[in-house]
Amino acid sequence: MARNRYDVDEELETPFNMANLKNVFVYVGRYKWKMIFSLLLSAVGSIVGLTGPMLVQRAMDVAIPQKNVQLLIQLSCLLAGTILINIGFNAIRTILVAQVGQNIVHDIRKDLFDHLQVLPFSYYDNRPHGKILVRVVHYVNSVSNALSNGILNFIIEIINIIFIIFFMFQVSPPLAAITVAGLPVVIVFILLIKPKQRRAWQSVNNKNSNVNAFVQESIEGARVIESFDREEENDKILDRLLDKRKKSWMGAIYVSNTVWFTTETVSQIVFSLVYIAGAYWFNPMVSFGVLLAMGTYASRFWQPIVNLANIYNDFINAVSYLERIFETMNEPAIIEDKPDAEKLPPIQGSVEFKDVSFGYEPGQMILKHVSFAAKPGESIAIVGPTGAGKTTIVNLISRFYNIENGAVCIDGHSVMDVTIHSLRSQMGIMLQDSFVFSGTIADNIRYGRLDATDEEVEQAAKMLHADEFIRNLPDGYNTIVKERGGGLSQGQKQLLAFARTLLSDPRILVLDEATSSIDTSTEQLVQQGINLLLKDRTSFIIAHRLSTIRDCSRIMYVADGQILESGTHDELMEKQGLYYHLYMSQYRREAVTKQAEV
Structure with missing residues (x-):
């Protein structure tokens, strides 16, 4: 199949739908109380922080003109207090959200891994293993921030916008109206650019997946590559894959940055109009305190908008990851009860x-x-x-x-x-691939029967005539085996796999x-063990x-x-x-x- 290649982009089996978002909120919902508490901390901190410009306005329009030092000191202390409260609440919220994010990563990755273990052999036959691995590791890591901090920040920024609009209209309704006038322009642009963003990040994920698949294949086939002197050719292949990945990445960045650029441009235009309107369009001119407060509020109003644009970009990227993650989770476990x-x-x-x-x-x-x-x-x-x-x-x-x-x-x-x-x-099954796991020799033999004693492990090895080579290893049965049995011959790995099967005592x-993979002389000894194993x-x-x-x-x-x-x-x-x-x-x-x- 075409998708079983490192140089062919994967095609999504099904388009992303809202049902997947519901699945996402299942994971988030497990930690809803921490999320709600974090949200309350942020809301209180935000409200307290938004009183700052009003305190500055009172200082500029009342305390300083009246030379009221006592009032100015009081306002300064209150302003410092609002800043400290805001910082403290945000610090606590950051810790809680980090915990939630890591818990979500743990849950999604565990569920994804559990599902991979029950998928049929045909699923692995049709996909490069590197393209599967990137979903379990990289993609899950990438969505964790969007599902924890991103969701929380989205709600917080919406609340900030509502509060800022309220405070702005308390200070100057006309200037507040000018401030919010640019918001519809940004919203329309974001809706128009969304499909292109989604496609761009899907392309990036495809190219990352291709690179990961090729690198993993090259690591597993390192001996063959060096034997056939393929290093130079493989370097060229990786260069091509990386070039395509870089081109795709830059294309996605260009598209995503248009959201930020548009939002920033509109915000600066509106910001300038607030000062121009306050200074020249109104008769009489608004006070300096009002102008300073409205300028601060206008800046704070558009900062959440810019943040929302960034959150939106992250979310679009996360959606492209979630499509791959849930495509795997939705893969039917054909071999099931x-x-x-x-x-x-x-x-x-x-x-x-x-x-x-x-x-x-x-x-x-x-x-x-x-x-x-x-x-x-x-x-x-x-x-x-x-x-x-x-x-x-x-x-x-x-x-x-x-x-x-x-x-x-x-x-x-x-x-x-x-x-x-x-x-x-x-059943006891020994397949053609004598797979050896990282761990000790004893752990590998005990793999199919975890309650086996050390004596039973050694007895199984002796029956297969593996005991001799095991005892000659540095730490005997406690010798650590490298990944995929590195350091052992193919015949030794096959003897370990045989002992593992024998120990399970199958019917x-x-x-x-x-x-x-066993030489003729060893095979004659192993055959004696096989004959004992085959009995009854x-x-x-x-x-x-x-x-x-x-x-x-x-x-x-x-x-x-x-x-x-x-x-x-x-x-x-x-x-x-x-x-x-x-x-x-x-x-x-x-x-x-x-x-x-x-």
Whole structure:
């Protein structure tokens, strides 16, 4: 799909709507009392602060002309008090709003992460992981201020404007009317520029997402990049992405700054008209105190307007982030429990495929009318060419994808009708990717069973012959593993993943190319552990080395989405069909390799 590339902009699946804003206020509403208290502090501080120009007016028109020193001192003390109260209340409000903002970041990010963990594999198959990561980290950080401080400041500035208008009309109604006359011009301009702003910031987010996706891909593929001497070419690619990002950013800034420029220009024109009107248009001329007070109020009136314009710019940017965040949150968790799903009871391990057809994309079937039954304790090997559907079969047993045609049943229960937790908790799965998490060796083995003791962890490692290499590490089982198992060989990582699966003690075991990265001598030792693990468990084994599956209860040869042959190793060899030719060709290649080594 086109969106699964770092150099292609993402397209929003659905346009932003007001329902998303309602979701936003759910997060804000959790901390409404702190927000309300902050609002009250700001309102009181604002009212107290707005009395300042009136105190100055009285000083200029009364105290100074009458040389009333006592009144002037009183007015000065009151003015200082209003300033201190305003500063104190705003400081408390700033702390409260910062707390609210961080709480909102925590809640949104946690909900987003929780939802990502239940999304189907297909969601990750179709998107660069860097474009997903940027939503969880950067976008959530970017909206926190708009959802806490931004909302509060918006309300506060509206209140300030109302109070300022009230005080202005108390001082001079004609000059107050001139002050507010420019407001409709600014409002009309903001409404006209809004669609262009939204598109501009969406473009910026797309370019940021592309850069993030490419950088993450380059970090993960660092070894390949250096091996093929691709550093210079990758630098050019990043330069192109950064140039597009810079161009998009500057375009968004130009558009956003027009709001600020228009607001500032109108405010300065109105500010000048207040002084001109007060000094020349009125007869008699207004007093100096009135003119000074109105000039202060006019400045204070347009400052909230300018602030609102900036808040509006931030909000438009935040909306573009919220569109991406809620697009992810609204992504349906296709693999989820049905409303009437039942808990799967402790299983014996019988597995049955009933006429199952499946494809990852509509109209492209990977499995075609697959049917078979495995009895408890049987070991089923699945072999065949690449892309035949081997991994798809085991993925459907674990219900990593929904089954629309046919049924997969465990002990007679359809996997679609039971809870996912009760299903997967009784299965042990080792996929082709032997993923190792950052943490200790013991933590990685204990990952699938957190209540396992240290002795049980060590026993699992010994059964898989991983204990020896673990004890040779600097801190043994307490050795810290780097991200993605850095510092360990691929074979060592696979042994750890195997021990992790063994420790979970599953009733159904899935091994997908479990020994693909282990050398032949180690594989022989591991095979002994596998044989112990397979005992009394139903198992499905996908292996590229056919010598490891000779003792399986049954071998199924899968090709073109169908089971073309099924039987024991001896039965299939005697038949001299597809499995026979596959086995013999591999046997001959291994013989040639051994001869060449000699």
